[in-house]
Amino acid sequence: MAIVSYRLYCEEDGCTNQEVIRKDRVDDSNWSVTALHRHAATCPSCNPAVDPDAKEYQRCHEEVAFEELNAIGASGADNLREAGIATRQDVKDSTDEEILSVSWVGEEGLNSIRQEVQ
Secondary structure: OOOEEEEEEEOOOOOEEEEEEEEOOOOOOOOHHHHHOOEEEEEOOOOOOOOOOHHHHHOOOEOOHHHHHOOOOHHHHHHHOOEEEEEEHHHOOOOHHHHHOOOOOOOHHHHHHHHOOO
């Protein structure tokens, strides 16, 4: 099973925010997508409808430091992020099969990731 993801760039003037979002999660994202084919969107910080200071937003959108976990090296960490699995919420939303389908991530790495995000 292939995971399709998009790197979105905030199109607001002066904003340099970007994020990788899986195709199947675009509609649930706090990013307001303008055009996927152009990777154009408005990030949560620039979107007045989202409160990025809310604790639940901050916690679930915190990036996981995969490189610091057992059995996840730099290649596995990069591949997870490129697959759109970067934040605690991304991990919670991903099935074991989706995480294991990422190159350089095995059972031991999956267990480390799940344990970290609990």
